[in-house]
Amino acid sequence: MAGEVVLDVRVEAQDFEAAVEVARLTAGRADVGAVVTFTGLCRDEGGALAALELEHYPVMAEEEIRRVAAEASARWPVMGLTVIHRYGRIPPGGNIVLVVATSAHRQAAFDAASYLMDFLKTRAPFWKKEHRRDGASGGWVDAREADDAAAARWKA
Amino acid sequence: MKLVYFAWVRERIGKAEEERDLPAHVRTVADLIAWLTTEGEHYAHAFEKAPFIRAALDRKHVKHDTPLAGAREVAFFPPMTGG
Numbered sequence: 001m002a003g004e005v006v007l008d009v010r011v012e013a014q015d016f017e018a019a020v021e022v023a024r025l026t027a028g029r030a031d032v033g034a035v036v037t038f039t040g041l042c043r044d045e046g047g048a049l050a051a052l053e054l055e056h057y058p059v060m061a062e063e064e065i066r067r068v069a070a071e072a073s074a075r076w077p078v079m080g081l082t083v084i085h086r087y088g089r090i091p092p093g094g095n096i097v098l099v100v101a102t103s104a105h106r107q108a109a110f111d112a113a114s115y116l117m118d119f120l121k122t123r124a125p126f127w128k129k130e131h132r133r134d135g136a137s138g139g140w141v142d143a144r145e146a147d148d149a150a151a152a153r154w155k156a
Numbered sequence: 157m158k159l160v161y162f163a164w165v166r167e168r169i170g171k172a173e174e175e176r177d178l179p180a181h182v183r184t185v186a187d188l189i190a191w192l193t194t195e196g197e198h199y200a201h202a203f204e205k206a207p208f209i210r211a212a213l214d215r216k217h218v219k220h221d222t223p224l225a226g227a228r229e230v231a232f233f234p235p236m237t238g239g
Contacts, residue, residue, distance in 0.1 A: 040239055054238070055162060055163055056238070057160070057162055057212070057215070057231060057233070059215055060212060060215035060216075060231070061238075063215055063216075064215075064217075085238060085239075096239070097238070097239050117239055120238060120239045121236070121237075121238060121239035122235075122236065123217065123236065124236060124238045124239070125162065125212070125231075125233060125236055125238070126236055126237065126238025126239070127162060127163035127233065127234065127236060127237050127238070128237045128238070129163070140163055140164050140234065140237070141237045142235075142237070143234070143235030143236065143237050144237075147239075
């Protein structure tokens with residue numbers, strides 16, 4: 001139906017498949033002209049990392065992502081937005097986050113996906129802790145000023 | 157009032173959540189941080205860089221000058237590192 005945006009926000013431990021999530025937003029409709037997906041993966045940090053542990057604030061994490069998704073859908077003419085953020089222990093190479101945006105024309109999907117990731121990083125209550133291969137805890141990952149700057153660019 | 161803590165704030169305080177009766181003079185998020193800091197060295201350690209600590213009232217981000225009035229759950233945590 002024209003004008004109705006499909007918002008699907010999930011915070012879960014289990015893994016996801018980008019292709020399955022794209023199909024959910026495009027199956028059975030011919031009005032979608034663009035699909036943008038972003039997948040965030042766990043890096044191995046040059047082989048030093050054994051796993052990342054993601055802690056989250058249950059309920060708020062989902063609510064905050066939903067608020068950001070609603071802002072994105074108000075700002076750009078998107079047809080669907082799916083955001084999946086995992087928590088728990090994730091090994092190098094594993095999926096952490098998925099954003100799928102669909103629209104009639106590409107720019108709305110690119111912009112909405114990018115906006116979602118920028119604000120998800122600075123507003124969604126998740127925290128990463130590193131576990132290193134040598135058995136030591138690498139400690140909590142520090143927030144990056146570059147992420148705040150990325151979010152600030154949308155305020156213009 | 158229910159207080160919940162995450163990441164290294166939780167680790168430094170040594171618990172994930174607690175129920176506390178707040179003194180009458182504790183009116184804002186900043187008042188609550190200042191009061192907790194006097195409640196023991198674990199709290200003082202957790203809030204040693206108080207301006208850096210983020211807060212949420214009933215699961216919404218707030219600034220430190222926000223009144224607590226009516227809130228049921230206050231959360232404290234470091235800047236977020238998801239995504």
